[in-house]
Amino acid sequence: MQPFTERVLKIILSIPKGRVMSYGQIAGCAGNPRAARQVVRVLYTLSDKYSLPWHRVVNAKGEIVIKEDNNKKTQRDLLEAEGVTVINNRIPLQKYNYYPTFTFEEY
Template identity: 60%
Template sequence: MEPFTERVVEIIRDIPKGKVMTYGQIAALAGSPRGARQVVRVLHTLSEKYKLPWHRVINSKGEISIVDYESRNLQKELLESEGVTFTKHNTINLNEFQSHGHNGFMEFGF
């Protein structure tokens, strides 16, 4: 596994229950600030294998990015079961629910 991919898996695995991180935030913490699409690829290909809490990863607007209706609803249900709430516009308040670091690293506003 590539170092970036390994780091992404580690970061996602460590997102606490009831918190979320953004694709860009994870990419930056893993060493590639422009690697948000790579984070999507890692989630798509490795979530099941590594039992990643994929549902805790959202976009920078606080939205669920999944287009598929069933998967989108599943992600929302999983987040709500952990105490994450959604606004009337179906977004997550990042000020309240975003995890701000990983193993001593600080979040860079992504």
């Protein structure tokens, strides 16, 4: 497994219940702020294997961006069950955004 992927997994697993992070924010914390699409790939391919809390990851505007309606509803329901307010598929980031206390530097 690539070091960037390992860092992304650690960050996603650290997101506490009731909080969210954006794809780009995770990429930046993992050492490559331009790798938001790689974060999407990690979530898509490794969520089941590592029991990732995929529902806690949204876009930079706080929006749920899953296109498929059932999965969009699942993400919304999981977030609301954790106490996150979702209005028109958008989460107010100023209230629910998570900022980890650790980051990784890319060399």
